[in-house]
Amino acid sequence: MLxxxxxxxxxxxxxxxxDELKVEFERFGSIINVRVVRxxxxxxxxxxxxxxxxxxxxxxxxxTAMDSQQFGGRMIGVKIAYKRS
Numbered sequence: 001m002l003x004x005x006x007x008x009x010x011x012x013x014x015x016x017x018x019d020e021l022k023v024e025f026e027r028f029g030s031i032i033n034v035r036v037v038r039x040x041x042x043x044x045x046x047x048x049x050x051x052x053x054x055x056x057x058x059x060x061x062x063x064t065a066m067d068s069q070q071f072g073g074r075m076i077g078v079k080i081a082y083k084r085s
Contacts, residue, residue: 004056005032006081007063010048012036013072018049024071025051029058050081 009021018034025031033052036045053059059080067078 001083003052003081003083005054005059006050006052007059008048008050008077008079008081009066010077010079011074012045012047012049012076013074014045014047016045016049016072020072021049021051025062025066028053028062028065030054031058 016036018036021036022031022034025034030053031051032054034049035051036049038045051059051062053062063078063080066076068075069078070076
């Protein structure tokens with residue numbers, strides 16, 4: 001099941017921070033949460049993140065504008081997130 005107001009951002013530079021993502025993505029709308037996923041044992045970033053927007057349109061607009069674009073020196077993939085089962 002899709003989470004229409006949440007996006008998955010993959011292919012991130014390992015140095016990318018939540019603050020950098022928020023600055024880049026908030027131009028699409030109000031952001032509720034940004035989470036760079038980290039390795040549970042080492043705390044190292046895993047190269048992907050989730051961004052939760054206040055509404056579905058902002059999430060959809062970010063996918064349209066940012067998928068397959070350069071960010072932090074890498075080409076990123078942005079997709080609507082799936083709810084974890």
